Amino acid sequence: MKDFILNAKSPNGDLHTKWEDYKKTLNHLSPEEANKYKVIIIGTGLAGASAAATLAEKGFNIHAFSYHESPRRAHSIAAQGGINAAKNYKKDGDSVMRLFYDTIKGGDFRSREDNVYRLAELSANIIDQCVAQGVPFAREYGGLLDNRSFGGVQVSRTFYARGQTGQQLLLGAYSALSRQTNAKKVKFYPRHDMLDIVTVDGKAKGVITRNLLDGKIEAHSADVVILATGGYSNVYYLSTNAMASNVTANWRAHKKGALFANPSFTQIHPTCIPVKNDFQSKLTLMSESLRNDGRVWVPKKKNDTRKASDIPEEERDYYLERIYPAFGNLVPRDVASRRAKEVCDNGQGVGNTGIAVYLDFKKAIQEKGKDYIKEKYGNLFDMYQNITDENPYKTPMKIYPAVHYTMGGLWVDYNLMTTIPGLFSIGESNFSDHGANRLGASALMQGLADGYFISPHTVMDYLAKEKPNFSNKTEQKEFLDAVKETEKDIEQIMSIKGELVVDEVHRELGKIVWDKVGMARNKEGLENAISSIPKIKEKFWKNVSIPGSDKDMNQELEKALRLKDFIELAELMAYDALDRNESCGGHFREEYQTKENEAERNDTDFKYVAAWGYNKDGKPHLFKEDLKYNNVKLKTRSYK
C-alpha cells in the first residue's frame, strides 16, 4: 500500500470568497480545445447527468454509462421532500452562512468547512438553473416560489415539487443531458455496468464495462473518469435504495487505490414503512416532511396491544416532543431514528412485529383541515394506503427507520478528485459534505452542486494540464489486461454452480450489517461482524448459484457481481465503526453516550475523516485527515 499524505487542497483565503477566488485561478479550455478531450462519466443520476450536460456544454466529448436503460431511471428520481437553498425568500433570517452552519452542525462536525460553505453558496444558483430548465417547483398564489421547513432546521428554505422533487430535478438534468445527446456531445451507453477502473501511469484513463444485454466485456479509454454512482445502502439488503443501487464502481476504484472515507457513516431515515415479512424486497421511505404535521408517539405501557384509537391521550408518549421541547418532531434524522429504536427496544413498539411507532396526523387534520393535509401530503398518504392497506387519514401511520443514504464514500479533495489522479467522484458517491449525518433536502443540493457547478470547473482544470490523447487507447496493455481480469472474475462466478440464490446470501449479509453496523453499534458486535463477514464471503464463493449464461441478459449474474463487492465493503464498514470510539451523527456507539442517551462526541481524538486504503491481505490501512474549524465553534449538538 503506497503512502498517502491526505491533502484536501483547500485553497487559502477568506471562507466567504474562497470558491470564487479559487475558480479564477483554475485553468480554462476553449470549446475548440475542450473538443479534443474525452470524459467518461459513470452513472447518470442527478450528479452524473448534470455534470455530463455541463461539461458537454463546455465542449468536452462525454461518454456516459448507466446500468439503466435511460438516465431518467436513476434513483435520484425517488427523492421526495425537496432541495435546500439559501435564498431567504421567506425573509426569516436565512443566509448562506446559516445554511453552512446548519449543515456542519447537522453533520455533527465531521465534515470539511470549505466544502460545506461552497455547497451552501452554490445552493441558490441551483434553484435558478432548475427554474430556467422548467422544473415545476411549487408556487404561492402570487406566482413566486414556495418554501417549506424541513427536518432539523428552523427556517423555511426547502424548495419542492409536491412529493416528487427528486423526480422533477432529475428530469431537468436529464433534459439538459438529452439536449447534449442531440448535439452529439454526449454518447449514452444504456445497460452497461462498470466493472473496473483502468489506470495508466497511476492516472485514471478508462473503465471496463459489461454490456448487460449480451454480456460483452468492453474497454473504454478517456482522459478523465468521473464516478457519479450513488450510495451503498443496499449493503444492508433492505434499504430505501433502488434494487440495483450498488457500490461496485466505487469499490473497484477503491481496490485500484482510491481511499474510501467514513464508510460506516450511514443514514437511517426515520419515516419509512416498517418491514412486514420475510419476502420484503425493499423498504419504502416517506418524505420526512410528514413530520411537519405528524406527531410521533408510542403507548406509555409496554406491549400494549390496543388499537391506536383505543389508547387515550394521557397514555400516549409523544417521546420526541417530550425529550426535545424545542425541535419536537423535527429533530434531525439520526436522533429521530435512534429514539424510535430505543422505544421499540423498550417494548413500546406497535404493530404486529412491535417494530414500529405511530406518526399521527389527527391533530393537524383537526386544526388545518383534511384538504390542507391532502394538498400537502396527498400522494404520500395514497402510497402508504396502497402498501399497507390502512387509511392514514383515519388511523395513524406506522413508521420505522430504514437505511436511506450513505454519507461515506470515496475520499475526495476540494476539487472532488479521489486519491487516484484523474478519477473524480461526485454526488452521494463521494464522502464530502455531510459529515456524520445529512440534513434533509441536502442530497439533491449536493448532487447538483457537484454536477452543475463544481466538477465542471475542477475537471477542466485537471484536463488543461493533461495532453488529450486517451480517447482511443483500448489496445494498450493496461486495458487488455483489465478486460482479461474481469472476464476471469465472471468465469469464476459462473463456475461456482452452488445451491444458494444470490439474494439469500445478500439477505444474510444484510442482517449482520443491520444488527451490528446499523443504528447502534458496540465493540463486541463490530468484532463479531468482522469475524462473521468472511464466512459469508466464503459461502458466496463456494455455494452461490447463477443460472443461464454470462453471454445473455442475466440478472442473477448482475446481482452476484454487485454482492461480491458489498461483502467486502461490509467488512470495511465494521472496521471503520470499530475504529471510531465516539458517537457522532449516524454513528452511534453504545459505549459512548451521555446519561440522557445522547451521542457523546470526542473531538480530541476523532475530529478526523477516516480514509481507508485497500489491503488485500487483511486489515485495511487507515489514513486520517484532520478537520479544521476556523469559522465555526465545535459544539455539542442539542435540539432540546
Add this chain to the structure above:
Amino acid sequence: MNINLKIWRQKSNKTEGKLHKYRLENVDPNISFLEMLDILNNKLIKEQQDPVAFDHDCREGICGSCGFMINGRPHGPQKATTVCQLHMRSFNDEDDILLEPFRAKSFGVIKDLSVDRQSFDRIISSAGFVSVNTGEAGEANQIPIDKSNADEAFLSAACIGCGACVAACKNSSAMLFTSAKVSHLALLPQGEKEKKERVNKMVATMDAEGFGACTNTGACSAECPKEIGQTNIARLNREFIKAQASNLFEKK
C-alpha cells in the same frame, strides 16, 4: 392464496417466444406483485431453470422501470398504480394471471418481460428541453408563474416514461407521452421561446420511431399509472396547429 401464472418467455429479440405455465402456492396476499415474481424466480433458480427477466428498480412507483401486461392491461388491474406498487391482494385465490411484455413495434422485446423503450429517450432528446446552459440562468423569482399554470405543468411533468400508454393504445401511439412533455414546457414561460420548434421536432421523431397515430380512444390515460390526462394530447394538437399555422403564415 394459490395462483396460476402464464408468463411470456422469450430468450432474446432474435428468438421466438411462447407462454409458459407456472403455479405458485401459499402466496401471502400482502406481498407486492414483484415480490411474488421474486419468489417464483427463487424457485426457478433452485430448480436450475432460467428466472423470468423483468425490469424494475425503485419499487416505489416513480422510476418507470417496471411495467408489463397483466391479463392484457399495462401494470395490471389497479388504477393509477405501477406493477411494483400492485399487491397480491388485488387478486383472488386460484386466479389465472397472464403476463406479457409491453408490445409495440417501437418497443422491442429484450428478454421475457423486459422491453427496449429507448425510443422514448429519442423523442425527448429531439427537443424535450429548454436550451439554457449551466450558469446562464437568471434569478429564479424574476418571472412569477401563475400557481394554476405551475400546478398544471407539474401534473404533466409527473410522467414516469414507463410506456404503459403505448401498451394500452390499440395503435401503439406515443401521443400521451409526447404530449405530457410538450404540455409541461408549453405551460411555463421558460418553454415559450422554443415552443414551435419543440412540438415540430418531437412529433416528427415520434412518427419516425414507428409509433401509431392517436385515435383519441382515451385508453392511455385510463391506464396511466400517473393519470396523465387527455387534455395534454389536445394541448399538443393545439400547439402543433399553432406552430404550423404561424410557419405557413411567416413564409408568405
Add this chain to the structure above:
Amino acid sequence: MSIFQILTSSIGRKILMAITGLLLSFFMAFHLLGNLFLFVGEAAFNGYVEKLHKLGFLIRIAEFFLLAFVLSHAYNGILLWWENRKAKEKTESYSKENTPSSARYAAFTGSVIFIFLATHWATFWYKFNYDLQGMSYYEVVLGDEVGFANPFFSVFYIIAIALLGYHLKHGFSSAGQTLGIVGTEYEKIYNNLSVIFWFWIPLGFISIPVWFGFLVRII
C-alpha cells in the same frame, strides 16, 4: 415543415380527418333540412329539388368538393388504420376495457358508411340527375324500386344511418381532441353541438324511412 410534410405527419392526417369530417357533417345537416320537405308534401319536396337543380354549375362544384372530402377522409382513415396496425404487435391478452367500442370500430363503421354512400349515389343521385323515367323526385324517394317503399332498402338505410351516428360519436370527440378544443373554454359548447350531430341529426334521417317505409302503412 412544408404543407405536404404537415399533412403527412400523424397529427396532420388526423387534422385533415377532423376537418373533412366536420365539413361533411355540416353538409349532412343541410341535407336533412332538405329531406324534411318530404313531411311537408310532394309539391314542396319536388319544388325544393327543382330549385337546387336550377343552381346547375354551382351544385356541380359543391358535389365535386363533397366527393373530394369523402375520398380524403376515407383515404386518410384507411392509411392511419393500416399504419396503426403496423405499429402494434400481436398480443395474447390485450384488454379492450378502456378503449370505447365506437373508437375501436370507427374504421369498420366508416367502411359500411362508404358502401352506403356508394349505393346512395348509384340510386337516388343517379336517378334524380339522369334517370327519372317520368317520375317526380318524391315518387323516386318513396317508390318501391330504390325508395322507402322497398323494405330491404329502408332497413339498410336505417342501419347505415345508425352506424353513421355511432361513427360520428367517436368522430366528434376525436375531432375535439385533434383540433385542440378539449381543455379550452369552447369545450362545453362543442360537446353540446356534437350531440346534435351524432344523435339528433341521424335520428332525423332515420325518421323518414321509419315513417314513410313502415308507420304510414300501419296507420
